[in-house]
Amino acid sequence: MPIYEYQCRSCSEIFTKLIMKPQEENGIECVACGSKRQKRLISRFSYQKSEADRMAGLSNDRRDDSYYRDTRNLGLTAKKRAQELGVDLGPRFEETLEKARTDPVKFLDESSKK
Ligand SMILES: [Zn+2]
Structure with a gap:
């Protein structure tokens, strides 16, 4: 169940x-103006597909050290759960996740200063 990003051709x-x-991709309505003219945006996250694969392979009971060492796995469980529940976490969540994944040390540092 991929989450796609769309841009409305009428109101942007x-x-x-x-x-x-x-x-379901046909007839998607803009959340702002109801227009059905949308274009799908290229995902800002190029690992989209492999992330889906990772999620499919996620297991709750067995995770070895390599799972925790791989920062790309950060937030994956939360995201999977949200998707299962049909919750849209929104771009902010992705942004935060991306920061944490790209530079975990800096991210944690920034978080602790808040
Ligand atoms: Zn619109």
Whole structure:
């Protein structure tokens, strides 16, 4: 169940949409103006596909050290759960996650200063 990002061709609103079935992509309405003219944006996260694979392979009971050493796995469980529940975490969540994954030390440092 990928989450895609769309931009409205009428009002330029950008929003994300969870797509369960390919045919749901037809008739997506803009959240701001209701227009059905959308374009799908290229994901800012190039690892989208492999992330989906990671999620599919996620297991709750067995994780070895390499799982925790790989910063790309950060937040994956929370995200998977949110997707299962149909919750849209929004771009802010992705942003935060991306920061944590790219530079965990800096991210934790910044977080602790707040
Ligand atoms: Zn619109």
